[in-house]
Amino acid sequence: MWAYEGIFYQIYPIGFCGAPTANDGKTVSRILKLKDWSSYLESLGISSILLNPIFESDNHGYDTRDYKKIDCRLGTNKDFAEVCKDLHTHNVKIVLDGVFNHVGRGFWAFKDVLEKKWDSPYKDWFCINFDGNSCYNDGFWYEGWEGHFELVKLNLANPAVVDYLLECVKGWIDEFDIDGLRLDVAYCLDRNFMKRLRSFCQELKPDFALIGEVLFGDYNQIVNDEMLHSCTNYECYKGIYSSFNSMNMFEIAHSLNRQYGPEQWCIYRGKHLMSFVDNHDVTRIASILTNKNHLPLTYGLLLGMPGVPCIYYGSEWGEEGVKAPDNDYALRPCFDAPKPNALTEQIKKMIHVRTGSNALCHGSYRNVVLTNHQLIFERKTDDERMLVAINASDTPFTAHNGELGGTMTDLLTGNEIQMNGQLEMPPYSVQYLK
DSSP states (O other): OGGGGSEEEEEEEHHTTTTSOOOOOOOOGGGGGGTTHHHHHHHOOOOOOEEOOEEEEEESSSEEEEEEOOTTTTTOOHHHHHHHHHHHHOEEEEEEEOOOOOEETTTTTHHHHHHGGGGGGGGEEEEEETTTTTTOOOSEOEETTTEEEEEEEOOOOOOHHHHHHHHHHHHHHHHHOOOEEEEETTGGGHHHEEEEEEEEHHHHOTTTTEEEEOOOSSSGTTBBSSSSSSOOOOHHHHHHHHHTTTTTTHHHHHHHHHHHHTTTTTTTTTTTOEEEEETSOOOOOHHOOOOOGHHHHHHHHHHHHSEEEEETTGGTOOOOOOOSSSOOOOGSSOSSSOOOHHHHHHHHHHHHHTTTHHHHHHHHEEEEEEEESSEEEEETTTTTTEEEEOOOOSSSSEEEEEEEEEEBBBTTOOEEEEEEEEEEETTTTEEEEO
């Protein structure tokens, strides 16, 4: 699976393109802006772009009106086909947001139910009770996603709904040549639907990637040979920023070992979960860290640990953004152009090392040195051994361990390091040692 060896770059298109937050019905080809970024993404070492919703919707994209039409605020299907072709030319694959748990109130089948009530042939596409009423006074009750009644839950146990959604996915592959899907709120989705989606997509495109949004629980339930290839690793997301803010590297080291370590009880060994330091739903890493010197270190950890790294647009140059209680607009801004800086260059080097290393992409995980402020872990395959060394302290540290022996090269600096049971770790440093 190509996704296990690549770097993802996540963009929230409605915000990124500067589109109105509510659908104004005007067609403007804003999505073409992505073509201006394709060379930048290629130079950064990005292998796939992960796009949040792009299909016609009421407001934020997760309230879909039409799965077969690009949102008019972003442009036309022809515009997006042009963008996909351009990204592929720059060796960047395309993964779209598959919002299959719910639709917006403007979705054509739900509008038919609003009009015809129980006489609508689409009434069984949703979870409806005609003995009740909704907060919109529709004359019937329906299930919304987690109490949000602008998001109408689809009945994925209905074969007609599943057939329709699979037809849409086939259309996206045929028209845009997409390479995968991120399944929104995958923890809510019907398991049989995910199995059907996996086999359907695999027949159309054998290396089609399926990645689920999961916040909690046992990821093995949906990341397996029958369902999804990967899912979001929120446990390690929290562990990364929290370890630096509390100066307690034991937290992230515990999570990584619990998930990927050598002991028999470790739970996700051999799996590739999607790792990240921020995304479109959470406060940006530059805003949540209490010490800005830790910013490059969080990426050093992200790109050195097991998983599929995903970078959120703008965060690679340290953009800030705080999640508001009632909206996420601050997290989803519009940038005129990329603004690379010294942090971006550091991340670019780390990406280069990551994608060129079998051990970092596929290797085992083992903690070697662990203190409150320092972490050294080993990534290893049959043909390669790497050490990832992070010093979160503002002072130098000398790590002592019998496994720190021989001559190794820091792939980020090119320096050779002779180790005799110890490693010098500069303040606020990341080292990728081979």
